[in-house]
Amino acid sequence: MSRMKKSNIGSVCCLAVASMTLPVSLMAGEIGDIQWHGYLTSSLMTSSDGNYTGDVSNDGGAKDTRMGLTVSTQVDESLGFAAQIKAKGTNDFLMELDWAFANYDLSENATLRFGKIKYPIGMYNEYIDVGYTYPWIRPPEGFYNQDAVGPNLTRVSYNGLGANFKTFTGETELGFDLFGGVVDVPDGHVNKLIGAKFSINMEDTFRFELAANTGVMEIEPGSPRFAMMNDERHTTYTAGVVVDLTNFILSSEFGVAEMGIEINGKRPMDTTSGYVMMGYRMGEYMPHITWEQWDVDAGWGQEVIGVGLRKELTTNSALKFEVRQVTPEPVQKPGSGGPMTGGVGLFTDVPTEKDVTLVGVAIEMVF
Amino acid sequence: MKTIVCRFAILAVLWLASAAVYADEVVVIVNPSNALTEISVDDVKKIYLGKKKFFPNSDVKVIPGDQPKGSESRKFFYGGIIGKTESKLKSYWSRMIFTGKGTPPKVIGHDDVVRKWVAEQPRAMGYILRSKVDNSVKVLDLK
Numbered sequence: 154m155s156r157m158k159k160s161n162i163g164s165v166c167c168l169a170v171a172s173m174t175l176p177v178s179l180m181a182g183e184i185g186d187i188q189w190h191g192y193l194t195s196s197l198m199t200s201s202d203g204n205y206t207g208d209v210s211n212d213g214g215a216k217d218t219r220m221g222l223t224v225s226t227q228v229d230e231s232l233g234f235a236a237q238i239k240a241k242g243t244n245d246f247l248m249e250l251d252w253a254f255a256n257y258d259l260s261e262n263a264t265l266r267f268g269k270i271k272y273p274i275g276m277y278n279e280y281i282d283v284g285y286t287y288p289w290i291r292p293p294e295g296f297y298n299q300d301a302v303g304p305n306l307t308r309v310s311y312n313g314l315g316a317n318f319k320t321f322t323g324e325t326e327l328g329f330d331l332f333g334g335v336v337d338v339p340d341g342h343v344n345k346l347i348g349a350k351f352s353i354n355m356e357d358t359f360r361f362e363l364a365a366n367t368g369v370m371e372i373e374p375g376s377p378r379f380a381m382m383n384d385e386r387h388t389t390y391t392a393g394v395v396v397d398l399t400n401f402i403l404s405s406e407f408g409v410a411e412m413g414i415e416i417n418g419k420r421p422m423d424t425t426s427g428y429v430m431m432g433y434r435m436g437e438y439m440p441h442i443t444w445e446q447w448d449v450d451a452g453w454g455q456e457v458i459g460v461g462l463r464k465e466l467t468t469n470s471a472l473k474f475e476v477r478q479v480t481p482e483p484v485q486k487p488g489s490g491g492p493m494t495g496g497v498g499l500f501t502d503v504p505t506e507k508d509v510t511l512v513g514v515a516i517e518m519v520f
Numbered sequence: 521m522k523t524i525v526c527r528f529a530i531l532a533v534l535w536l537a538s539a540a541v542y543a544d545e546v547v548v549i550v551n552p553s554n555a556l557t558e559i560s561v562d563d564v565k566k567i568y569l570g571k572k573k574f575f576p577n578s579d580v581k582v583i584p585g586d587q588p589k590g591s592e593s594r595k596f597f598y599g600g601i602i603g604k605t606e607s608k609l610k611s612y613w614s615r616m617i618f619t620g621k622g623t624p625p626k627v628i629g630h631d632d633v634v635r636k637w638v639a640e641q642p643r644a645m646g647y648i649l650r651s652k653v654d655n656s657v658k659v660l661d662l663k
């Protein structure tokens with residue numbers, strides 16, 4: 154292991170220990186005019202068979218463990234700056250810049266942003282690493298998975314410019330976002346990205362979003378996706394709703410990702426994804442149930458049914474348990490001509506079980 | 521049946537009465553130099569949730585001041601006026617903070633410290649218990 158990695162892990166461990174031992178109320182704070190906050194997720198998830206999304210196997214693992222620090226400051230009355238660094242188990246706890254941007258208030262209801270900005274598609278995507286903010290250990294991966302084969306509905310962040318406009322009708326906030334730039338993906342870029350989002354927020358009890366964005370894929374020649382995706386237009390459409398009443402919570406999203414390439418009149422890389430989650434708060438406890446479906450037109454996909462329990466430990470931390478049954482859709486076993494027992498879904502190696510069980514536990518905190 | 525209806529009626533009256541007391545125990549204050557004399561509950565909510573940055577009908581930027589968790593005033597203010605529990609408030613601000621869209625109001629201190637801060641800061645807004653008000657600050661009528 155390189156000295157740099159050791160150093161990074163060391164600093165991450167120090168942060169984790171500090172997070173656990175200091176009183177939570179003392180953690181967030183200010184240095185001069187700079188405010189800083191942080192989050193920490195410590196999780197363990199295991200599967201009964203196969204390797205799910207490349208990091209959950211029957212060996213167990215804690216690769217979802219992650220932490221981040223956010224700093225923000227107001228330079229003057231109109232100009233502000235904010236940035237977030239994070240370290241994730243899936244990235245060997247190397248510190249990386251998650252996002253960093255300047256925001257300029259044109260007026261009370263119009264703001265411009267410049268820099269590396271979190272991708273604003275999906276109800277949870279902009280704060281997907283902050284597990285404290287949602288019920289699951291992982292939000293539905295068919296919708297939010299960013300490593301899936303084929304075009305994805307969501308991305309990590311984009312480099313570019315965003316504009317937000319909002320207005321109020323009584324206590325209802327109507328928002329409109331425009332954004333554009335370039336997205337870095339592991340094997341290339343999504344260039345000429347433009348997108349728009351319309352949102353309604355009724356005092357956080359009802360939130361609705363409708364979004365679309367499009368860009369042109371630039372894939373490195375050595376990538377297995379090069380022939381299928383390079384220079385193709387990638388377009389996504391998403392709709393989502395969150396109803397959060399005193400005790401009852403419902404969250405549902407639906408999305409379609411289109412890739413321009415056509416083979417024999419079909420577009421095999423197009424994907425469709427959706428989920429419905431319902432939960433009910435009973436004091437500190439919130440049991441919830443989620444159904445999700447993810448399909449790639451080429452013939453693979455998966456259905457997931459999950460149940461979970463979230464327990465509030467303090468107003469800054471929560472404990473989560475989750476059990477999911479993943480049913481990958483059957484595909485032809487290469488070379489055999491016959492159907493497999495199991496399918497591919499979001500597994501990186503093919504499970505032999507028809508239904509794979511995932512079990513997870515996590516502690517989430519913000520400070 | 522009649523008994524059940526009576527019990528529900530009594531419970532409803534008690535609930536409404538407790539909500540009214542909640543809202544009345546705490547008052548919103550500004551610096552005496554501020555021209556504002558009243559403010560809507562909706563505007564107070566927007567200011568304390570980071571959705572409104574200026575005083576109503578003004579180009580003067582507002583600086584809202586908060587009280588620490590556990591203070592009686594904070595409990596009355598967020599429970600009775602803002603309408604959010606600490607848990608929902610934390611969830612809301614987490615979404616804002618970790619997307620870089622906003623940060624919660626600064627925690628200034630308890631009632632006496634907030635009153636002193638508002639008295640010295642022309643753009644300040646705060647909340648304190650009605651019993652802690654003196655003539656160094658101006659109480660806004662909530663409409």
